[in-house]
């Protein structure tokens with residue numbers, strides 16, 4: 001029962017070794033991989049960030065969110081607008097995206113998080129679509145064709161533009177997301193998320209303001225996605241509304257549920273699977289999404305708590 | 316001095332009247348009980364006190380301040396803690412994590428503190444962990460800390476719920492049928508524990524209980540509810556011999572008998 005905030009992996013020998021191997025391998029990959037493989041893996045790290053963010057909402061707080069891609073869009077469009085329309089530094093878009101996502105989170109979550117979870121699913125789904133349709137119809141966001149020519153960020157006089165650069169950026173974001181999730185999970189607020197998920201009335205009787213706690217989970221999840229969205233915009237230099245569809249929200253949710261809600265290593269694995277698996281099935285052409293969907297269905301039927309083993313705790 | 320005062324409290328759901336014009340007082344430092352047949356409205360009184368139900372009328376004051384119309388989490392912050400008639404533990408979390416819940420309202424580190432690992436976060440976490448172990452020790456299950464709450468024996472789960480309530484540092488502890496499902500020796504331990512809570516911690520106790528032997532043994536003051544009305548009140552001796560009380564219990568037995576027939 002120590003109050004340490006170091007990642008759990010650092011506290012058991014097996015966990016330490018495993019973490020070291022994973023990180024070393026991840027760092028070394030650009031030396032051997034081709035650019036297609038780097039694209040896929042960058043996307044995988046990006047999904048680790050998104051899935052860990054959604055895991056706060058779905059895994060820890062137990063809220064069903066079907067519109068999570070909206071917050072990803074908020075981040076991406078903030079970066080696009082800040083650099084393109086305002087001509088400001090990319091780095092400024094990060095705090096602005098955090099603020100924008102927090103406001104969006106409070107506005108949508110504030111009145112709806114009191115709802116039963118099935119209503120919540122519908123409202124969040126509607127919110128996701130609303131954001132997509134709004135950016136599609138506004139001229140400032142470039143309408144259906146989106147924003148093109150977003151400028152690359154500079155770091156220490158160096159312009160971040162190669163796929164290797166973005167591979168490392170998304171790897172770093174994934175690592176930060178793991179550390180943040182891990183610290184949150186073992187904190188006063190993180191436990192409160194789990195109390196509210198487990199038994200809302202008992203949590204209230206313990207002096208926990210359930211509405212505020214749910215909102216904090218929702219906003220924290222939104223912040224993860226918004227930060228990811230900023231870097232996504234920088235990497236792609238072009239963003240369009242069709243990136244932020246319901247399917248996108250669903251895929252992120254799939255990563256969380258597949259890996260195992262509330263289990264960090266499981267969610268990491270789930271995120272990697274939803275990105276990498278369709279690529280592995282690429283050879284079988286048009287059937288690949290079907291094969292992918294069926295395998296996911298099978299896994300979820302066989303392991304409803306996720307693919308990460310229940311007793312194999314990382315730490 | 317009265318710690319808790321209920322005055323003219325009525326509660327209803329649609330056409331059903333659950334509590335009618337209830338007056339009741341709990342003296343500071345006492346062990347007071349609320350008894351009555353099933354369905355009399357005892358648990359509903361607790362739900363009103365803790366902000367889960369909104370009475371139609373009446374007022375509730377804790378140490379002179381009104382607590383009716385406050386949300387449950389605010390009532391708890393003001394010093395009222397409860398256990399539930401049907402155990403309401405966070406079953407998939409450990410016993411220690413359950414008890415830590417009680418510290419939430421007495422601590423203040425936010426999400427950002429946790430992410431950045433600030434000193435406030437670290438200091439509070441250490442104190443929260445320590446408090447959790449302290450309360451588990453206090454209720455007599457020091458080794459349960461790392462066990463998943465739902466996997467503990469029933470009697471120990473009850474104790475986790477007590478530890479969790481105590482961790483909120485209440486002035487008044489509400490216990491809803493704590494002896495239900497316990498065997499004789501566990502009941503003895505429960506009585507001893509209640510006395511320690513009152514004598515050592517100075518916490519006032521309001522108890523709902525069906526085990527009359529236990530109630531008569533620990534309570535200094537007893538209120539009797541029947542059909543949402545207070546039909547008697549006083550010392551154990553007085554209540555036990557009150558004809559209305561005897562009738563309420565016997566009357567209900569006849570009802571049960573005729574229903575069963």
Ligand SMILES: Nc1ncnc2c1ncn2[C@@H]1O[C@H](COP(=O)(O)OP(=O)(O)O)[C@@H](O)[C@H]1O
Pocket residue numbers: 328331333351352353354355356357358359360
């Ligand atoms: N939320 C509710 N909605 C409708 N009726 C309720 C509700 N809560 C309690 N009641 C009714 O109030 C009466 C008293 O219940 P309760 O307070 O649980 O009694 P006790 O704890 O004395 O057994 C019962 O008839 C019960 O059906």
Ligand SMILES: [Mg+2]
Pocket residue numbers: 357358359400
């Ligand atoms: Mg009851």
